[in-house]
């Protein structure tokens with residue numbers, strides 16, 4: 001159920017002002033994006049057209065708190081197929097950026113950012129990995145990347161690295 005008191009009519013303008021969000025008002029709800037979306041094939045609840053409608057209706061809090069905006073795999077299929085050049089992939093990024101600024105960051109993304117900050121990659125290199133490399137005459141992989149840790153500490157919001 002939608003309660004009009006919970007709607008923010010300025011949300012679409014806020015998204016349009018964000019980098020990548022400028023074309024959101026062009027959407028005429030044809031559903032081409034949803035039909036071609038590979039994430040939708042795996043999870044039928046995922047519906048990019050619906051996310052755009054929710055933004056246009058002003059359902060700010062529900063959109064920004066939704067796990068769905070983090071499910072987009074940034075494959076650009078909808079971007080290429082959209083007859084209105086809405087640039088939905090960029091809008092998803094814009095929504096994630098607004099959500100992140102407001103502290104709504106999906107836990108899996110926080111974890112990925114923490115790992116990259118700590119190890120310079122998405123998994124920790126173990127001695128086992130380097131021993132395997134040694135066997136093949138390959139040089140060891142560094143376990144930590146202090147320069148990446150410094151960059152992420154200076155650029156990522158603190159709540160991401162907690």
Ligand code: SF4
Nearest residue numbers: 027029030031033082
């Ligand atoms: S394909 Fe484009 S115009 Fe059609 S619903 Fe998706 S975003 Fe809107």
Ligand code: SF4
Nearest residue numbers: 037072073075076078
């Ligand atoms: S960019 Fe995101 S929303 Fe668009 S088709 Fe790919 S996964 Fe689906």
